[in-house]
Amino acid sequence: MTSLPRPTTELTADEARRIALRAQGFLGAPDRRSGVRGILRHLGAVQLDTISVLARSHELVPYARLGAVGRATVDKAYWSTVSTGTSPARPHAFEYWSHAACILPIEEWPHFAFRRRAYRARPHWGHQLPDGAYDRVVKQLRAEGPLTATELGGAKRTSEWWDWSGEKVAVERALMYGEVVCVERRGWKRVYDLAERAIPADLLHDELDDTECVRRLVRLAGEALGVGTRADIADYHRLKGEQFDAVVADSGLVPVTVEGWAKPAWADPAALATPPRGRHRTTLLSPFDSLVWERARTERIFGFTHRLEAYVPKQKRVHGYFAMPVLSGGRLVGRVDPARDGRTLVAKQVTLDGPKAIPAVARALLEAATWVDCTDVRVERVDAPELREPLQRALA
Helix, strand or coil: CCCCCCCCEEECHHHHHHHHHHHCCCECCCCCCCHHHHHHHHHCCEECCCCECCCEHHHHHHHHHHCCCCHHHHHHHHHCEEEECCEEEEECEEEEECCCEEEEEHHHHHHHHHHHHHHHCCCCCCCCCCCCHHHHHHHHHHHHCCECCCCCCCCECCCCCCCECHHHHHHHHHHHHCCEEEEEEECCEEEEEEHHHHCCCCCCCCCCCHHHHHHHHHHHHHHHHCEEEHHHHHHHCCCCHHHHHHHHHHCCCEEEEECCCCCCEEECHHHHHCCCCCCECCEECCCCCCCCCCHHHHHHHHCCCCCCCCCCCHHHCCCCCCCEEEEECCEEEEEEEEEEECCEEEEEEEEECCHHHHHHHHHHHHHHHHHCCCCEEEECCECCHHHHHHHHHHHC
C-alpha cells in the first residue's frame, strides 16, 4: 500500500456508527426538497434487484430515508428527463455496473470510462456473440430506439433465465462498452438507447484516465459511507484494493483510527467537521441498502449478522427469504421477512432483539403497510414465541 500520513483523528465505535448513519441519510432531517433525486446524488449508487416483496429494492432505498414517498414518484424521479429551460431535456440517471447493477447519477457517466474500457478489453465472455448481431442491434436502435430487448427481437431463446438470445447478448455487450445506455426501466425491462442520443453532449466522453475515474469514485464512496476501511470504500463501487491504494492519498479522504476496528480507516473530512446529531429514522431496510450491503462492515458497525437468504434452499434459511433489517435509534434491532396477502402485510417471520425492540418493529411494520396500501398487519411467526403477543398488541 502507498505510504500514508499517520491518522490524527481517533473515533470511538459509537462516533463511527453515527457518522455512517448520517452519511447514509438515516440521522438528521433529510433534504425533502431534493427528494428521491437528492437521495441518489447523495448515495452515488442505488442497487437494483429483481426481487419484489413489499417493493423493489431501488424503491425501498428512498422510502427508508424519506418515508412514504409514492412508488410511482420514485420511478418518475429516477427515469424522467429534466427540462432546463431552452436546453434539451436531460436524463437524471443511468443504469450501469457499480456495486452491482445500479442506478447512478447521470453526472457520473464520465467517471465510469475506466470500467467501459476494461469491458472493451475483456477477452472472455459468458455468452457467445453471434456474428453480425452487435451491428444489427446498434443499427435497429439508431433507426427505432429506445427499445427493450423484446422489441429488439427477444430477450431469451428459451424460458431459462440464462439462455439469452443473440440480440440480448449483443445489446448487453453494447451497454457494457458504453455504445448503448439504459436510462429507463419499463415493466422491469431495460430500455436501451444509443449513448450518443441519450447522454448529454457535455458528459458523453471517455476522456478521463483510469486514475482520475477511480479517484473520483473512491472520494464519492468515502463521502457516502462517512468512514470506512479500505475494503468498505473499495467495495462501494466494486473497485480492487490496489485501485484504492493507488488513489486514496489524493482522494481527499483522511486516515483515522476507529475503536475496535482492526484495519486502518479513512473518513470524509466534512463528516468529521461537525458531530452527527438529529432524529433517527425507524424503518425496514432492503437487504440491498447501501447501509448494510457489505456484510463485514454491518457486523463491525452494528454487531449485526446480515445475510440475504433468497438464494438459500428453503430448509436452510434462518431468518427468511427476504429478511429486512429493522433500523431504530441508530441500531439494527431485528428482522422481518415480509409478504403480502391482498391488502394485508404479512410478517412471515420476525426476529427481535429483546422486548425493547417491539415498539420499533411495530412502528416500522405499520409505516411500511401504509406505504404499500395495506390496511392490516398479520404476524405469523416470532423467533422468541413469548414476544409474539406483545408485538401483536403493539400493532393493534
